[in-house]
Amino acid sequence: MVKDQEFLEKKASYCLGLAKKLGATDSSVVVKNSVSETVNFRNKKLDEANRSDDLGISITTYIGKKKSSISSSNLLNDNLNILIEKCVETTKNTPEDEFNSLPDRELLAKEVKDLDLYDDSHIANDQKIDYLKKLEAVASSDKKIINTESSFTQNKSNFVLANSQGFCDGYKTSSFTASSVTVAKDEKSMERDYEYSSKCFLKDLDDAEKLGNLAANQTIRKLSPKKIGSEKITIIFDKRIAKGILSTFAGAISSSAISRGTSFLKDKVNQKIFSDKINVFDKPDMLKGLGSRNFDSEGVKTETLKLVDQGILRHYLIDTYNGKKLNLKSNGRCGGTSNLYFENGNISFKDLLNSNSKSLYITETIGHGSNIVTGDYSVGATGFLVENGEFKYPINEITIAGNFKDMFQNITLANDLEFKYATNSPTMLIEGMVVAGK
Amino acid sequence: MSNFFEKSDLSRKEAESIISDTLQKCDDGELYLENSKSESILLDDNKIKNSSYNSDLGFGFRAISDEVVAYSHSNEISKNSLKQSSENLKSTLKSVKGTYNHEIPKSNKKYYDNINPIEQKSLNEKIKILNDVNDYLRSKGDKVKQVTANFLGEQKSVEIIRSGGETLSDVRPLIRFNVSVMVEKDGRKETGVYGVGGRQSYDSYLKDENWKSVCDEALRIASVNLESKPAPAGEMKVVLGPGWPAILIHEAVGHGLEGDFNRKKTSAFHNLMGQKVASEGVTIIDDGTIDKRRGSLTIDDEGTPTEKTVLIENGILKNFMQDRLNARLMKTRSTGSGRRENYRHIVLPRMRNTMMLSGNQSQEEMIKAVDKGIFAVSFGGGQVDITSGKFVFNCTEAYEIVNGKLGSPIKGATLIGDGPSILKKVSMVGNDMMMDPGIGTCGKAGQGVPVGVAQPSILIDKMTVGGTKL
Numbered sequence A: 001m002v003k004d005q006e007f008l009e010k011k012a013s014y015c016l017g018l019a020k021k022l023g024a025t026d027s028s029v030v031v032k033n034s035v036s037e038t039v040n041f042r043n044k045k046l047d048e049a050n051r052s053d054d055l056g057i058s059i060t061t062y063i064g065k066k067k068s069s070i071s072s073s074n075l076l077n078d079n080l081n082i083l084i085e086k087c088v089e090t091t092k093n094t095p096e097d098e099f100n101s102l103p104d105r106e107l108l109a110k111e112v113k114d115l116d117l118y119d120d121s122h123i124a125n126d127q128k129i130d131y132l133k134k135l136e137a138v139a140s141s142d143k144k145i146i147n148t149e150s151s152f153t154q155n156k157s158n159f160v161l162a163n164s165q166g167f168c169d170g171y172k173t174s175s176f177t178a179s180s181v182t183v184a185k186d187e188k189s190m191e192r193d194y195e196y197s198s199k200c201f202l203k204d205l206d207d208a209e210k211l212g213n214l215a216a217n218q219t220i221r222k223l224s225p226k227k228i229g230s231e232k233i234t235i236i237f238d239k240r241i242a243k244g245i246l247s248t249f250a251g252a253i254s255s256s257a258i259s260r261g262t263s264f265l266k267d268k269v270n271q272k273i274f275s276d277k278i279n280v281f282d283k284p285d286m287l288k289g290l291g292s293r294n295f296d297s298e299g300v301k302t303e304t305l306k307l308v309d310q311g312i313l314r315h316y317l318i319d320t321y322n323g324k325k326l327n328l329k330s331n332g333r334c335g336g337t338s339n340l341y342f343e344n345g346n347i348s349f350k351d352l353l354n355s356n357s358k359s360l361y362i363t364e365t366i367g368h369g370s371n372i373v374t375g376d377y378s379v380g381a382t383g384f385l386v387e388n389g390e391f392k393y394p395i396n397e398i399t400i401a402g403n404f405k406d407m408f409q410n411i412t413l414a415n416d417l418e419f420k421y422a423t424n425s426p427t428m429l430i431e432g433m434v435v436a437g438k
Numbered sequence B: 001m002s003n004f005f006e007k008s009d010l011s012r013k014e015a016e017s018i019i020s021d022t023l024q025k026c027d028d029g030e031l032y033l034e035n036s037k038s039e040s041i042l043l044d045d046n047k048i049k050n051s052s053y054n055s056d057l058g059f060g061f062r063a064i065s066d067e068v069v070a071y072s073h074s075n076e077i078s079k080n081s082l083k084q085s086s087e088n089l090k091s092t093l094k095s096v097k098g099t100y101n102h103e104i105p106k107s108n109k110k111y112y113d114n115i116n117p118i119e120q121k122s123l124n125e126k127i128k129i130l131n132d133v134n135d136y137l138r139s140k141g142d143k144v145k146q147v148t149a150n151f152l153g154e155q156k157s158v159e160i161i162r163s164g165g166e167t168l169s170d171v172r173p174l175i176r177f178n179v180s181v182m183v184e185k186d187g188r189k190e191t192g193v194y195g196v197g198g199r200q201s202y203d204s205y206l207k208d209e210n211w212k213s214v215c216d217e218a219l220r221i222a223s224v225n226l227e228s229k230p231a232p233a234g235e236m237k238v239v240l241g242p243g244w245p246a247i248l249i250h251e252a253v254g255h256g257l258e259g260d261f262n263r264k265k266t267s268a269f270h271n272l273m274g275q276k277v278a279s280e281g282v283t284i285i286d287d288g289t290i291d292k293r294r295g296s297l298t299i300d301d302e303g304t305p306t307e308k309t310v311l312i313e314n315g316i317l318k319n320f321m322q323d324r325l326n327a328r329l330m331k332t333r334s335t336g337s338g339r340r341e342n343y344r345h346i347v348l349p350r351m352r353n354t355m356m357l358s359g360n361q362s363q364e365e366m367i368k369a370v371d372k373g374i375f376a377v378s379f380g381g382g383q384v385d386i387t388s389g390k391f392v393f394n395c396t397e398a399y400e401i402v403n404g405k406l407g408s409p410i411k412g413a414t415l416i417g418d419g420p421s422i423l424k425k426v427s428m429v430g431n432d433m434m435m436d437p438g439i440g441t442c443g444k445a446g447q448g449v450p451v452g453v454a455q456p457s458i459l460i461d462k463m464t465v466g467g468t469k470l
Helices: A005-023 A077-093 A126-137 A209-219 A239-251 A254-258 A319-324 A349-354 A405-410 B012-023 B079-093 B123-138 B202-211 B209-224 B244-257 B259-263 B324-329 B364-366 B419-425
Strands: A026-041 A045-063 A067-070 A145-163 A172-185 A189-200 A231-237 A280-282 A303-309 A340-342 A358-364 A376-387 A391-404 A409-413 A430-436 B028-044 B047-065 B068-075 B144-162 B167-185 B189-197 B235-238 B284-287 B310-314 B353-356 B374-382 B390-402 B405-410 B413-418 B426-429 B440-444 B447-454 B457-467
Touching: A005 A026, A005 A045, A005 A077, A005 A145, A026 A126, A045 A077, A045 B079, A067 A077, A077 B047, A077 B123, A126 A145, A126 A172, A126 A209, A145 A209, A172 A209, A189 A209, A209 A231, A231 A239, A239 A340, A239 A358, A239 A405, A239 A430, A254 B144, A358 A391, A358 B324, A358 B390, A358 B405, A376 A405, A376 B457, A391 A405, A391 B390, A391 B413, A405 A409, A405 A430, A430 B047, A430 B235, A430 B364, A430 B457, B012 B047, B012 B079, B012 B144, B028 B123, B028 B324, B047 B079, B068 B079, B079 B144, B123 B144, B123 B167, B123 B209, B167 B202, B167 B209, B189 B209, B202 B209, B209 B390, B235 B364, B244 B353, B244 B374, B244 B390, B244 B419, B244 B440, B244 B447, B259 B324, B324 B364, B324 B405, B353 B413, B390 B419, B413 B419, B419 B426
Parallel strands: A045 B068, A067 B047, A231 A358, A376 B413, B235 B374, B353 B447
Antiparallel strands: A026 A045, A026 A145, A045 A067, A145 A172, A172 A189, A231 A430, A280 A303, A280 A340, A358 A376, A376 A391, A391 A430, A409 A430, B028 B047, B028 B144, B047 B068, B144 B167, B167 B189, B235 B457, B284 B310, B284 B353, B374 B390, B390 B405, B390 B413, B413 B457, B426 B457, B440 B447
16 A cells, blocks of 8 residues: 555654754655556466566755755655765755745745545456456457567655745656557568557546557558658658657756756747647646646646747746746746646648648658657658548658758647556647658 | 564564475575665756655566466565465466576685765765755756756665575666756767766766766866758668767677567577677677666676676677576576566566677777778667667767767767677777776666676778768
8 A cells, every 4th residue: 555644754853954954945745656567468378467666755855046856766764864964964065056946936836736636446456357358359369460568557656745944745646558569570661659548537538449450550551662762751750759859848848957948939928839729738637647746846836837929939848946047936847847738720631631632641760769859850751642632651760850940830730649658648630741751 | 684584473483484385385585675775866957856765676577488478576575465476376387397496606705895885974964965966967058058967876675585494685776877968069969978977876976076077077068069961861880989978789689689589589699509690709798797887786787796697799699698497498407687667576687797708909090991881989878679780879979970070069869770780890900999988777678787798999881870961
């Protein structure tokens, strides 16, 4: 069982008390416990069962404008005594930074709403095994599928965040995740693909057959891929890739990248960075949302932000430290975004496919090819050639490249948004990118 | 050396008896104990942004029956917690009828010293060096707009207790020193990153102001990129410089030769053992025994001494990298490649220092042999789909080659190729093998482990360069 609030609060207040006694003028502490149980299947048989019980504490101490932090997985008071003493000592020896401080008191979250993030139900390993059996029976039914690996994880977590200004809060969250990875083979090729479902509540999880079916079909259709020539082309990003482009955007408007001057979106607030129809929201209070939260990792209250309004950038993602540096108030985004999404566009998926006589539909990218300093983008890609709205054949061993400054201005979104991850996008079309192949 | 039972209600004897009782009829398994201490000191934007210290303690208990792995980990080294884990393992495996394999090779060789690098230099000394780095780089002219530098130091003590009480242990130091610099000219910004590290004390890298060479290299890369033109798009010849570009070897063939993917037949290499997978003259090894290197290990995380494993010899595929589980199921022996990020994770076969050995040609000859192509010197990272065999790596410093001569620098771009065939397109192997500077981390199944790479300059006859210039 995951540790209760009382245990975590007791540890937190012990640490705050000790830090104060040892000379810290301010301090903050996070105590977390996370218990997960995972069952992995391979080719319709049990492959691995894994239980983890993780405790963790991290403490930041301040002496005036000096700051240092420690973290540990050992919560015995003996150990905490040594570590906090070390932390305060290190703080004394660390140079001052005028922007170091706890959040402004009036910005701290006051009410903690129940966002429906915790499901008390427990799925025993035998039930997980039943689910995976059903999943793999479907996933392996086509003889082109030569290997299936699937997994079911239940996670229960609890945390408390406390600081010396009197903030002390936390709550339980749960997640249930099932995934299926399949390998298909024909005379010419071997390909892999996957499908996945993750929810706060067990009863909301996709059913096993659906997952197995999707994984297998998405893999089989990749068989016998071709390589195409290099050209300028319209790219359509599958939702699972489009969300990555939204994440890169979030990285580029983080206050740390902005204050350090290492973002291509520095000084772009109130400027048009996307095409007219694009709206981006970050909404922390979605019920059962995979990115939902009541406050950020400093305890600052979070409200919904319309980050991009009709193509115009309206906000950075601001934490306390970088906010002070930029002379802006924290908007509760220490630790990043919550439920981040592009609002739906106004054409259907089908019309999007049909909007150009020839385009590339991308289902997977590999490599770390997003540079937020310059905005340059270049990644390896796998997908399909689309002609007149039809998927013609699979494609691989190509790269796609462009620069986000241009790409953002050329985005068209379909109206098929789903909340499958914490960051979500409808299917995305971008004109004028370069594919490198033969 | 850590005494894991010192402050616990669990004695070593009791632990041994729970281990033996749990693993009795299993094919393999062990209790893995780990105590790691790490520090990070970061200078950024002219200030010491962060000084943090982490201490992590825990165990992972593993039982294997045939192909099935049961694993349970916890932070609490106590009688209750170990018993609970033992129950978890037993309930997963239900009826077991294996024979525990007690055999584990022994070696007295050690590839690093038993030191704690964190304590070998005071906080103030480290802060002074970081401030010196900042001042040094910013004195290089107005174009330097941002400097980030950090120290990462770690000491990890591990102990492996097997059924019957056999105990193996290791104390592993590891440090890293990184510098990143951003320059700006006429509104254009570029970054350059460089670092050094390995399994030894900070002093080996930082004495007599030799950190200046790390700064110079980061600044050089950033400055070159300020002048860079859009990279070409399409298939062309590629010359790779020595050292870091061996990320190619790591991604193109390294992952595909890990035992688990080949046992499961999901690697593009699984049916190529004994066959020609590379040009003649190409020899690739994975070596855990190089003194004080980042990827070296005295014993792996199952207690097997590491070794120098020949993967490809003169173009022929010779061996996969194995941990105990995959070796047993493939009826071969462990190559000492069983690794894990920490006690929270199961063991997987992983790379250590993956190296292509020198041939006898010069880099100059290679560049002369290219009419149209690129020369790639520095890389940021890579990734592979081991099933299709397609891999990428991202170059951070490259130049165009026109008619056998180096041209202007080109922007960072992703290069993509096919693992099982790329090494057959290596037409020249240089005489200048070099190790990387010692800062590489490899990710697999959510686990990061420190690794090294090395190679000489090589000429690849055809690869796709992912630029924007058609």
